[in-house]
Amino acid sequence: MTPIFLLIRPRLQGLANTIKKASRKERRFRIILILSLGIVFWTVLFAIFYRVLSYFKRVEGFGDVLALKLLSMVLVTFFALLIFSGVITLAAKLYLSRDLPLVHSLPVLPGQVFLARFFESFFDSSWMVALYSLPIFLSYGIIYQAGFSFYLACGAALLLLSLAAVALSAVLMVTAAVILPAQRIRSMAFFLGALILVLLVVTLRLIRPEQLVDPQVFLSLAQYLQSMETPGNVFLPTTWAHDLIRGALFTGRDALLNLGLLVSFSGSLLFCAYRLADRLYFLGYSQAQNAPVSLAIGSRRRRQGLERYFSGVTQALVLKEIRTFRRDQTQWPQLLLIFALVLIYVYNFSVLPLGSIPWRATYLKNFVSFLNIGLAGFVLSALAARFVYPAVSMEGAAFWLIRTAPLEIKTFLKVKFLFYCLPFMILGEALIILTNLILEVTPFVMILSTLTIALLVPGIVSLALGLGAAYPDFRAENPAQATTSMGGLIFMVMSAVFIVLVVVLEAGPAYQVFLADIAGRQLSAVNWLGIVVSFGVVIAISLLATALPLKYGARRLTARLGEG
């Protein structure tokens, strides 16, 4: 057995043992949940692409050009995602995993360790992209009635593109680990990854892909066609992958040449990464073991302004949360991502073509603003899944300090709740108020949406925190990954149900009040009854969503910890 396979084997065995050890009921529930969510997402993606491509196909003259442009954008997105994911995964696997001291003490060459970790990272970074590229390629295949060679070309393009992206990430990581100061690898990986992603998202958004289907914005059809047919950069692997798939889909021309380019490029990149790692990987790894750079914090007598507002146990917990979050440099790039997300979110509203139908503009703007409550809720849910859900697991092995302290778990959770609720409230209200100002909504819709988000935020934060406490993982190397665990999935489902329920309950009465407001007429008694009942139920649900998950989480966590 080769050393490389031997080095990968513990991972495979660990996975098999985890599956074997889970009870049948637990396994079945987890499989059903993950499969259902996967199928829903997969089906939605397929439906969107199928519909868009069907529309393109019907466009006489340049429908195929549009379809290929879309394919090109998909491939560029995949490639950037793969580099992002590769950088993060490789940083963890090559420099930060807990088993590395053991692995490096074994009689194996650094190059072999590198290759074993490379293939693990290759799989970890690319499986999801591969899975979700299937409905996209399938919709292309069905719409264009492609043969087997098309699917073969798609598979080859994706495989080689993934290999090239992860090899490129490896070259970046191995080189950076030698140059950058020790213990900054994780921060650097997150920063690099986040930057790539932000650049990609911002670039794609600013291209305004919706204009692909709006020739009106171009001065002439000729200019439009010219912009569509501009070929990609011939030195980019995504262009070769695009041309390979295009060849298999239409003409067959140049398919082999592009396949050859992709094979030789990814092969040589992997070879370069291996040679580089053979020389530099251990050097970088060894450097990463050095004592961390001293970060003198300043006088220990320096007081935080916050101390004026909290005292005792609450102050201790809040200060601990703020300090650990502020000093964890892996969190910073994620703040960059949030900032980019908010910018794009607000920008999206500024380019909505609502004014193109003047007589319905007021109605449409307020309608969009109302839907925006749900949309902002989903954005906050996604952020809560990333930041709030793992908050209890993030305590990690140091949680014994809390458990041996004269402190109830519910007090500990309440402080965490307060800590996360405030920034989420500010973010939620900022999203709502900024977009409402852009949309120029009526005062009623402004008040309704700000109040609703004020009710949604505590519920979302409490659900994330409560379920994170009910399903903690104190041993995870990266607790942030807990989001994809069973508890994380339950949170996302429950949070979505909560948001939809609130929006649906408010929709009818909000519509009545809005119409009355616009028409300047009085509401009837029946209208008032509906409003009071609906909003009463919304308030009750929101209060329950805030109180119950925290209580449930505290109870589950206390019981779970006590059992050992």
Added chain:
Amino acid sequence: MIELVCLTKNYNSFSAVRGLDLQVFSGEIFGFIGPNGAGKTTTIKMIAGLLNPSSGRVLISGRDMALEPEEAKQQIGYIPDRPFLYEKLTGSEFLLFCAQLRRLPQALALERVEAWLKRLSLTDWGDELIESYSHGMKQRLTIAAAFLHDPPVIVVDEPMVGLDPAGIRMVKDLLRQKTRAGGAVFMSTHSLEIAEELCDRIGVIHQGGIIALGSALQLRQKAKLEEGHLEEIFLSLTGHDVP
């Protein structure tokens, strides 16, 4: 000061600790020794309030850990075998955090933090992040955190792991001072020399139950060994061949 009443911990069909009855008195260092998997850490965790017993009671200064956990925990300073701490806090911030959790008034907490940093030779490192500390320094910080609120009971799991000789001497002195001041120490250790040197009484736990209890001399008599170190007594009591 510490009273264990018929303390039992079961994991499914496996009994890690079986009906343990034990008292540790004021002014006493009690050593808990036993082979790997005998139930030492499980017992320590139940005393510290980290695990619920399947049955039985833990009383700390008369307070039941199950009924009054906050009051019982306030009486304990716990030192785990591995010093997992909040790596992104500085040493002084960490100690202040522990002091506040134990409800010490702010002025007293700050005073104690300075004093304990000095006492454990960590003053120069007080403003550095814990992630830059060595294992031994983290262990010292954990010890400082346990003593900070001056608890009457110290519960310690393998106290000397990772400490240099000066650190070991310091911990021994701290434990002795604590008992001289009327406190009680419950200590689990693999080091039989340390148990013999420090402990007033030693309990030998094997397969979840105490098989011998007393001073080193009493244990020697029980093992029917007129001479010999605790190591031989231990091996004899736990059913191993004495070389």
